[in-house]
Amino acid sequence: MTGRGIIMPDMTRASQALGAAFFDRPADRVARDLLGQWLVVCGAGGRPQRHLVFETEAYLGAHDLACHGSKGLTKRNATMFGPAGRWYVYLCYGMHWMLNVVTGAEGVPAAVLIRGAGGHEGPGRLTRALGIDRAFDGAVAGPRSGLWFEESGVAVPSRLVERTPRIGVGYAGPWAEKPLRFVVDPRRLSRGTPATRSPRRTRGLH
DNA sequence: GCAGTGATCATA
DNA sequence: ATGATCACTGCC
Numbered sequence A: 001m002t003g004r005g006i007i008m009p010d011m012t013r014a015s016q017a018l019g020a021a022f023f024d025r026p027a028d029r030v031a032r033d034l035l036g037q038w039l040v041v042c043g044a045g046g047r048p049q050r051h052l053v054f055e056t057e058a059y060l061g062a063h064d065l066a067c068h069g070s071k072g073l074t075k076r077n078a079t080m081f082g083p084a085g086r087w088y089v090y091l092c093y094g095m096h097w098m099l100n101v102v103t104g105a106e107g108v109p110a111a112v113l114i115r116g117a118g119g120h121e122g123p124g125r126l127t128r129a130l131g132i133d134r135a136f137d138g139a140v141a142g143p144r145s146g147l148w149f150e151e152s153g154v155a156v157p158s159r160l161v162e163r164t165p166r167i168g169v170g171y172a173g174p175w176a177e178k179p180l181r182f183v184v185d186p187r188r189l190s191r192g193t194p195a196t197r198s199p200r201r202t203r204g205l206h
Numbered sequence B: 001g002c003a004g005t006g007a008t009c010a011t012a
Numbered sequence C: 001a002t003g004a005t006c007a008c009t010g011c012c
Helices: A027-034 A123-130 A170-177
Strands: A038-041 A049-059 A087-092 A096-102 A111-117 A147-150 A161-164 A181-184
Touching (some): A027 A049, A027 A181, A096 A123
Antiparallel strands (some): A038 A147, A049 A111
16 A cells, blocks of 8 residues: 555566455455455457456345345356356346356355446446456356456555445345445556545555 | 346246 | 346436
8 A cells, every 4th residue: 555545456466366265255255355356357369457346246145135046046046056266147137247256155155246347337337348248157267267356465444445235136125235235436446546646655665 | 217138037 | 938027227
């Protein structure tokens, strides 16, 4: 972090793909900790594009009435019941692909929805911009699939994390109100944004 | 404020 | 086979 509280990815550190240990935890913890990490997409032969994650939602399991898994195992949501660290992608409203990463123990239908990353705000806009569709469903979130997360090297402090109810789950009774959406202002995560630009680095910190 | 859009799932 | 639903978006 710089002296004025701007969050900067540490470009000097070798980026490391987040793996099973990261995702095999409760979905709300994963959703919180994904803020500020890189979402990396790399098509065949292309250069990797890195997008800082700034908005997520947690879907906790079968007991969570907003979670697809609460209706039981179906063909669509089967990936959610599998092991952590795989992509769960489904079509919403006939038009929009939703990108999730599966969390927690196998057999427990839990996942984190990626709602915003890089310059892309909104889960449907994000997948459209990155070319994500059902081909990723069930794939391991790693370089081999062309889509993965990497450590950015910084932790987003809690004072910058806003928690709100999840979007579009009003049908879920008491679960509609749980603060399981996690947001950090993307301007706090990006280099060179005028509103948050710091003219100089704090001495001694790299 | 609401139409578009079509796969998915429960019901039959 | 049919109808309701839907973790959204864009335009009115």
